[in-house]
Amino acid sequence: MDLTLKIWRQANATAKGKFETYTVKNISPDSSFLEMLDILNQQLIEDNIATPVCFDHDCREGICGMCGLYINGRAHGPDKGVTTCQLHMRKFKDGDTIVIEPWRAKPFPIIKDLVVDRTAFDKIIAAGGYVSVNTGGIPDANAIPISKKDADTAMDAAACIGCGACVASCKNASAMLFVAAKVSQFAHLPQGKVEAKERVKNMVSKMDEVGFGNCTNTGACEAECPKEISILHIAKLNREFFAAKIC
């Protein structure tokens, strides 16, 4: 496959960025999107055309949440329920022009090229996205009864890898699906109920503080989430919030 790539290049956080156009040839349809970018970078270095394009990645198995590119107007590209690293070139056609952009949101400032700083998510997690436990002996796995339904729902929410595709695809750059997944994950489990009220208040407060937009229930986040997390969890977040603040 021969492809034309329009890629956002930005030297650093404060530099003015712009799109640069590159071409890559003989790309295998079986290669992943990131492998295609590896080939481009190799070419840029060997032919001394430009500095390599920076992009985030780690496990390349779709589970770490590090990769995230906005490809042809869609977070993680045209495939459904996959991260950028699991997107394969067979989803494109020979001769295609592919526009690659970084996540765009004020709380996700660009570090370089396609790499954004997602520390805002860490701040939200630090505000309450955990369960406090005392150290001691390992508790018996089945000592606390949890229904299959609750365990499954909590697991669905826990599938969130914090990649930021929800923020990237939301027209308001809202982080509600991310926060909802983290709150809902614990709200469905007995271990999470102890700190439930403080957790939801603190996490929503931090979400507002770091500058994410507000949910308008468009559903773009669940459509683009690589883990296909449902906006049912956003409703759960809202219920948890009202229970904590009003009841």
Place this chain on the structure above:
Amino acid sequence: MSNVFTFSIGKKLVMALMGLFLCAFLVVHLGINLALIFSSTTEAFNKAAHFMGTNPVVKAMEIGLFGGIFLHILYAAILTLKNWIARPVGYKIGNNQQTSFFSKYMVHTAVIVAIFLVLHLFDFYVKAKFQHGFVNDVVYDGKTYHDLGTLVLERFKIGWVVVVYVIALLGLGFHLIHGFQSAFQTMGLNHPVYTPIIKAVGYIYSVAVTLGFIAIPVAVYFFK
């Protein structure tokens, strides 16, 4: 309860509750207006308008109504402004994913409805309430009423007025289609079984209210 409205979700709750309150108001408003086209005289409409204008309970609710509109717009403005600030640099290729069509244009339809609301209020409500002699009096059974019905009929005989009303009401309809079901999601009411029913009810409500309101100027223009 303290400072719940300082949170984004608290502000959205106010918008949702006020939105549904305004949805209920629209039904009452439409019910009274339909008297104009389903009755051969303006008597039923004038009597209903008189009741709405003089009943102390309705008058108290009128304050709530204007308060509801104000809060809905105020919080919408605050939240929308924050949304715009949250993405200072947009994408070269905007998102084209399969999401609700109407939800993408809530701000646009809101502006249409807000402009229309101002025009509509000045057209009838303000003039009838504060401009002395603007409305003629009419007597039924020895009691004097404002002849608002005739005023409305005369207004809807003007072609461009009818066109403006139809366009604005379509904007309202599009706003309602997303707004109705979105309010329930904001209140935390999302359920695999009941949410499709809420969405269907919201759709039927929005279409019925929109067509009902559009029918009035159109019917008056062509048939009265």
